[in-house]
Amino acid sequence: MSLIMILVLIGALLLLIIGYSIIQQQKERAEAERRLEISRHRAIIDETENVLSNTGMVPCSGNIMLVLYKRIQDALAQSIAFASGQSRNEYEKRLIDINGQVESLKLNPPTPPSIENFRLPDNDKQILELVRTLKKMKAILRAEHNKGKVDPTVFAEEEMRIDSLQLRINVESMISRARAACFMKQYGSSKQMVTKALNTLHTIKAQTPNDPFIAKKVEEAKQLLDEIMGAQKLSSPHQPISNSKDGDDLDMLFQPKKKW
Structure with missing residues (x-):
């Protein structure tokens, strides 16, 4: 009997180890996917902000500015779903600012500058x-048009x-x-x-x-x-x-x- 009990305990221990390993792998996979999503949305935000920072050189209309701000808005909202702690708080604050800019553009769209007056740098x-x-x-x-936005x-x-x-x-x-x-x-x-x-x-x-x-x-x-x-x-x-x-x-x- 003692031998059987020992074998049963060993088997149970092995099952526990395997189960723990599976759970740990799932957690690591979920964490990797979370980081990947945050990184992807971070890249979208950075790229769009870079374009926005150079719009002073381009006679942009209110429509294209709204597309750019909404893209950042969507990326921030997605980032909040995956972020935690201080990062989440920062994303939430930035989203509040972007929401304000989007609403301002909707209410007071700027007049599109004339392309005829454009001058090369x-x-x-x-x-x-x-x-x-x-x-x-x-x-x-x-890309935003293909998404139906x-x-x-x-x-x-x-x-x-x-x-x-x-x-x-x-x-x-x-x-x-x-x-x-x-x-x-x-x-x-x-x-x-x-x-x-x-x-x-x-x-x-x-x-x-x-x-x-x-x-x-x-x-x-x-x-x-x-x-x-x-x-x-x-x-x-x-x-x-x-x-x-x-x-x-x-x-x-x-x-x-x-x-x-």
Whole structure:
């Protein structure tokens, strides 16, 4: 009997150990999932706040601002469900602030600034940051629309607005770099960039012939091309023409090519 009792006790102990191990694994799995969810929502909040911090460079409408704030609002609400202790308290305080900003935007939507008055930043670093901000903004807009959180009409208007801004940045950047290359007597690079700008403009002009920005930039690019050709003829015939491709970083940010 004593042997049987010992075996029974050993078996019971083994069952307890196995049961405890299973429960512990489940707790660890749940904790890992909790941390993963908090990390995921933290990334959403950080990304959206980064876009919001750069909206001063972009003529944003109240609609896109509301999309961005609501995205943070949703991420904070989800984070509260998984957070605990001090972190939970911090998320709750931030959610109260965001709720206030969302309500304020709903009650007093700002008038959308005119895209026609938009001016390109002065240096390439600012331009690159602006391009990245618009790309992230567009990706967020599409993601929220796919979730059913953005009205289709608002989505279409805001996407068109972002596309228009990206077009202006792309064209303005190419013409600006073409002028700089011409000033440096890099006529090959200058002609290449202004020709590229003209090709882009002609393609878009065929689709939107009444856009005053396009018509203005076509004339500006043609005039610049004439200046480049004239300067190239006056230069020494033996003067080497630079084949450098200035601003490759900016061109890469517009890849893959969009069909306007």
